[in-house]
Amino acid sequence: xxxxxxxFAEKLxxxxxxxxxxxxxxxxxxxxxxxxxxxxxxxxGKDTDDMVRAASIRGVxxxxxxxxDRLDTLDACMLKIAFxxxxxxxxxxxxxxxxxxxxxELAPAxxxxxxxxLAAHCVDIEVTEERINCMVPAFGGRVISEIxxxxxxxxxxxxxxxxxxxxxxxxxxxxxxxxxxxxxxxNDAVSPVAMVSFVEDAPTNDIKLEDAEIVVCAGRGVSxxxxxxxxxxxxxxxxxxxxxxxxxxxxxxxxxxxxxxxxSGKSVKPKVFLGFGISGAAHHVCGMNKSDLVITVNKDPKxxxxxxxxxxxxxxxxxxxxxxxxxxxx
Amino acid sequence: xxxxxxxxxxxxxxxxxxxxxxxVNKTLKRAGIPAVxxxxxxHAIEAALQLKEKHGGEITVISMGPPAVEQQLREALAxxxxxxxxxxxRKVGGADTLATSYALSxxxxxxxxxxxxxxxxxxxxxxxxxxxxxxGEWLGMGSLCSALSVDMDGVNFIATKKFENGTAQFCLSxxxxxxxxxxxxxxxxxxMMAILKAKKKPLTVLSAADLPDLDEQYIGLSxxxxxxxxxxxxxxxxxxxxxxxxxxxxxxxxxxKIKQFIRE
Amino acid sequence: xxxxxxxxxxxxxxxKEFAEQEVAPAAKLMEEEEKYPREAIRKLGELGMLGLTxxxxxxxxxxxxxxxxxxxxxxxxxxHGFGLLAYLASELTLGLIEKMGTPExxxxxxxxxxxxxxxYGICFTEPCGVGNVAEYETNAVLDGDEWVINGGKIxxxxxxxxxxxxxxxxxxxxDPATLRGLTYFVVPADTPGVKFGHIExxxxxxxxxxxxxxxxxxxxxKDAIIGEVDNAWLPLNxxxxxxxxxxxxxxxxxxxxxWEKTMFFLKNRIQQGVSLWDAHESxxxxxxxxxxxxxxxxxxxxxxxxxxxxxxxxxxxxxxxxKEGADLLEYVSSKCIELHGGMGxxxxxxxxxxxxDAKMGTVGCGSNRTLMNNMVGVVF
Numbered sequence: 001x002x003x004x005x006x007x008f009a010e011k012l013x014x015x016x017x018x019x020x021x022x023x024x025x026x027x028x029x030x031x032x033x034x035x036x037x038x039x040x041x042x043x044x045g046k047d048t049d050d051m052v053r054a055a056s057i058r059g060v061x062x063x064x065x066x067x068x069d070r071l072d073t074l075d076a077c078m079l080k081i082a083f084x085x086x087x088x089x090x091x092x093x094x095x096x097x098x099x100x101x102x103x104x105e106l107a108p109a110x111x112x113x114x115x116x117x118l119a120a121h122c123v124d125i126e127v128t129e130e131r132i133n134c135m136v137p138a139f140g141g142r143v144i145s146e147i148x149x150x151x152x153x154x155x156x157x158x159x160x161x162x163x164x165x166x167x168x169x170x171x172x173x174x175x176x177x178x179x180x181x182x183x184x185x186x187n188d189a190v191s192p193v194a195m196v197s198f199v200e201d202a203p204t205n206d207i208k209l210e211d212a213e214i215v216v217c218a219g220r221g222v223s224x225x226x227x228x229x230x231x232x233x234x235x236x237x238x239x240x241x242x243x244x245x246x247x248x249x250x251x252x253x254x255x256x257x258x259x260x261x262x263x264s265g266k267s268v269k270p271k272v273f274l275g276f277g278i279s280g281a282a283h284h285v286c287g288m289n290k291s292d293l294v295i296t297v298n299k300d301p302k303x304x305x306x307x308x309x310x311x312x313x314x315x316x317x318x319x320x321x322x323x324x325x326x327x328x329x330x
Numbered sequence: 331x332x333x334x335x336x337x338x339x340x341x342x343x344x345x346x347x348x349x350x351x352x353x354v355n356k357t358l359k360r361a362g363i364p365a366v367x368x369x370x371x372x373h374a375i376e377a378a379l380q381l382k383e384k385h386g387g388e389i390t391v392i393s394m395g396p397p398a399v400e401q402q403l404r405e406a407l408a409x410x411x412x413x414x415x416x417x418x419x420r421k422v423g424g425a426d427t428l429a430t431s432y433a434l435s436x437x438x439x440x441x442x443x444x445x446x447x448x449x450x451x452x453x454x455x456x457x458x459x460x461x462x463x464x465x466g467e468w469l470g471m472g473s474l475c476s477a478l479s480v481d482m483d484g485v486n487f488i489a490t491k492k493f494e495n496g497t498a499q500f501c502l503s504x505x506x507x508x509x510x511x512x513x514x515x516x517x518x519x520x521x522m523m524a525i526l527k528a529k530k531k532p533l534t535v536l537s538a539a540d541l542p543d544l545d546e547q548y549i550g551l552s553x554x555x556x557x558x559x560x561x562x563x564x565x566x567x568x569x570x571x572x573x574x575x576x577x578x579x580x581x582x583x584x585x586x587k588i589k590q591f592i593r594e
Numbered sequence: 595x596x597x598x599x600x601x602x603x604x605x606x607x608x609x610k611e612f613a614e615q616e617v618a619p620a621a622k623l624m625e626e627e628e629k630y631p632r633e634a635i636r637k638l639g640e641l642g643m644l645g646l647t648x649x650x651x652x653x654x655x656x657x658x659x660x661x662x663x664x665x666x667x668x669x670x671x672x673x674h675g676f677g678l679l680a681y682l683a684s685e686l687t688l689g690l691i692e693k694m695g696t697p698e699x700x701x702x703x704x705x706x707x708x709x710x711x712x713x714y715g716i717c718f719t720e721p722c723g724v725g726n727v728a729e730y731e732t733n734a735v736l737d738g739d740e741w742v743i744n745g746g747k748i749x750x751x752x753x754x755x756x757x758x759x760x761x762x763x764x765x766x767x768x769d770p771a772t773l774r775g776l777t778y779f780v781v782p783a784d785t786p787g788v789k790f791g792h793i794e795x796x797x798x799x800x801x802x803x804x805x806x807x808x809x810x811x812x813x814x815x816k817d818a819i820i821g822e823v824d825n826a827w828l829p830l831n832x833x834x835x836x837x838x839x840x841x842x843x844x845x846x847x848x849x850x851x852x853w854e855k856t857m858f859f860l861k862n863r864i865q866q867g868v869s870l871w872d873a874h875e876s877x878x879x880x881x882x883x884x885x886x887x888x889x890x891x892x893x894x895x896x897x898x899x900x901x902x903x904x905x906x907x908x909x910x911x912x913x914x915x916x917k918e919g920a921d922l923l924e925y926v927s928s929k930c931i932e933l934h935g936g937m938g939x940x941x942x943x944x945x946x947x948x949x950x951d952a953k954m955g956t957v958g959c960g961s962n963r964t965l966m967n968n969m970v971g972v973v974f
Binding site: 405 | 611
Binding site: 012013017074075076077080100101102104105107108109111112113115116117118119120121133135136137138139140141142143144145146147148149150151152191192193194195196197198199200201213214238256257263264271272274281282283285286289292293294295296304306307308309310311312313314315319320322323324326327328 | 341343346347349351358426427428431452454455456457458459460461463464466467468471472473474475476488491492493494495496497498499500501502503506513548554555556557558559560561562563564566568570571572573577578580581582583584585587588591592
């Protein structure tokens with residue numbers, strides 16, 4: 001057994017998903033308190049050379065890669081066979097997985113196969129003398145529970161994208177040792193699930209919420225078409241990302257929940273977060289409370305959101321959107 | 331076709347902002363919060379009802395918890411399920427997701443066989459989304475999480491799932507476990523006659539002794555690889571300064587602050 | 595509340611969800627466009643809510659007046675007028691013919707009504723006064739195999755909207771001693787000779803389509819009757835009187851809604867940093883006094899409904915519930931309008947409509963004064 005920290009490098013397009021870099025950064029922080037440990041990327045797929053290269057960045061000591069035809073899929077039932085086998089072959093202490101659409105499924109599936117403990121959607125991981133504590137939100141983010149894995153190995157944790165910081169640039173580093181993992185288990189591997197098709201989303205000009213410096217967030221207080229249109233215009237003028245709360249998403253003014261900010265949506269930590277008509281329910285706050293400057297407008301002076309803000313204005317959120325838009329346009 | 335739907339009884343999320351931690355014994359104070367069927371699981375029941383309408387069959391709801399959970403199972407029967415099973419036994423209590431999914435998989439084995447096992451994708455209280463995949467692993471069945479559509483195609487099930495950069499379609503051979511995303515459907519309004527008929531539908535309470543080949547090392551607190559440490563309330567690190575003035579004035583103040591901050 | 599159990603909690607939850615999702619938007623159109631909520635009533639049927647007092651053999655759930663009351667209470671929290679229409683679509687039409695007629699006469703009619711497929715109306719009132727039966731002019735004469743009906747009815751709700759009307763018409767000389775001389779007829783809306791007249795512009799119960807119906811040589815089959823020839827009026831009244839108890843949960847739901855809205859307003863209306871509730875003892879006393887009256891009324895309503903469940907004749911209680919409830923709803927909504935200040939009189943605030951609808955309850959289905967007086971000789 002070793003003290004290695006493995007980080008799953010999920011493929012998004014042609015390179016690792018952004019959450020990989022965030023987790024590598026965190027893993028390096030953890031490594032400080034785990035003498036003798038190495039931070040290792042995990043690549044699983046077919047024709048993995050490019051991914052291995054892209055995943056070899058500064059801070060990664062080794063890359064474990066399993067390459068097999070059958071691994072060219074998003075089927076977690078096939079991928080878990082490979083992942084679990086890699087873990088059994090090399091026995092790391094910690095395995096970190098980004099809680100993406102795939103990761104959220106692959107992590108528990110693999111943990112189940114290994115009969116080990118998995119902490120879900122951690123908002124922090126702490127290494128102490130005795131153990132590794134994973135901070136897991138519960139009750140819609142109202143409470144944070146410490147979860148630890150006393151007896152089984154590895155300790156697995158999933159983390160949503162945007163929770164941890166990543167450096168702005170990742171330096172490629174070819175010094176990482178590349179271990180091509182024995183893939184013979186995949187030769188006879190069968191999954192009862194087959195990925196039949198994958199249709200890529202149409203490219204969009206919208207600013208990605210996770211990358212935006214300024215985020216404008218819509219809550220119940222602006223849930224009319226008119227108010228939302230004005231809010232979109234404001235975001236456009238500010239070059240801001242547009243997010244919304246669950247209450248807002250429930251009104252049907254947006255086609256899906258892809259830019260919902262909260263425990264079951266995205267986590268953002270922009271420089272500036274502008275909240276319009278947001279009450280501040282725990283499950284929303286959980287997704288934005290690492291923002292630098294938070295300014296909130298709400299007509300209810302007792303709105304909880306004010307407690308999580310730097311500046312607050314009691315007023316009609318829709319009217320404030322217009323007033324701000326006018327100011328910015330001048 | 332036999333469909334099993336795993337449902338969880340959770341404290342009503344409308345009350346979560348009232349939950350506090352007891353300062354003395356550091357446990358959660360959640361007395362008085364009514365229990366409800368986890369919202370996501372209702373969408374799973376609705377998906378089962380739609381499949382039953384289209385292809386015929388029977389719907390069984392399964393849950394695990396203290397005896398009071400019977401009420402949530404009665405509600406599930408009132409929604410249209412045909413029969414219900416509750417595993418209620420101290421031995422399986424205190425379980426984390428792996429131990430919970432093991433116990434549920436044993437109930438599925440005992441009361442099955444099923445063609446399809448549905449569940450909501452996440453629970454309002456724990457929100458791990460682990461249990462469906464782990465049930466699949468325990469039972470050696472295929473699984474898929476966060477499905478946006480589920481339908482039957484011959485002996486297989488076809489489901490779609492959205493990823494960050496696109497949408498995939500999967501074919502799962504039966505039997506399989508599918509966890510549904512809430513956006514998969516709109517839960518229909520409850521039929522009053524169905525509520526009144528629910529008391530006549532079979533609801534069986536099982537204990538650990540009723541489960542076949544139960545391996546006790548995998549159940550309950552001792553069968554849980556993850557353990558709970560301390561609880562913390564989420565507190566704010568900010569102190570809010572309220573801005574006063576007309577809309578024009580406060581808008582100007584906001585804009586200045588944004589500009590200041592971005593420049594730094 | 596002693597009458598609540600887990601099953602009834604589910605009933606209330608289901609009715610509440612229906613009220614929020616289906617009744618609220620329909621009620622808005624009733625108020626603003628006088629649009630009859632046909633679809634919402636149909637859905638009530640589809641969701642099994644119209645058969646809560648009807649026998650199982652007719653597609654109902656078997657009679658439980660508390661279950662029924664809980665449903666009416668929930669929908670009436672959103673709209674008193676809709677509560678009235680739900681009552682009309684269930685007890686007043688289906689419940690009435692169930693008690694009056696043979697299975698051959700009423701079986702199919704009730705089943706189609708319970709499911710929401712068909713909507714019915716009842717035609718009693720004439721220009722001479724609903725209780726002034728001796729001077730009713732609408733009559734039916736047997737001509738071979740058919741009845742020929744001539745006459746007209748006024749203030750008929752569901753006018754022009756129903757599929758079939760149940761009509762009280764004279765078939766013999768009226769005998770005040772035995773109440774004989776009237777028969778209850780089944781008249782499909784599309785029968786030649788059935789004409790619809792003016793729809794009234796009433797102060798309340800907007801969108802309920804109350805108007806005049808004329809019968810001009812309307813021919814219906816000999817067996818298109820409910821009950822016996824000449825013997826409709828007494829059985830109708832015996833069956834009808836206890837049904838007025840439904841005004842109990844109807845008024846109750848509405849007064850609860852008005853009180854709740856007002857309480858929320860008073861606690862959140864802040865003037866110079868203090869809520870109206872905190873600032874004025876007189877306001878607190880008013881609200882608490884009203885709470886007491888509403889609580890008393892609630893106990894009276896469900897106690898009467900339980901008596902009915904146990905087979906007691908609650909005719910007199912029903913009239914009392916109708917009268918007391920209408921008066922109390924008028925009082926509560928009147929006061930609550932004032933507590934809101936000027937905005938209380940504004941439609942969008944959502945209070946004034948209950949004040950208007952309350953008055954309708956003092957005369958709908960018969961004026962309370964007449965009904966009370968009718969109890970003389972029966973109970974008193």
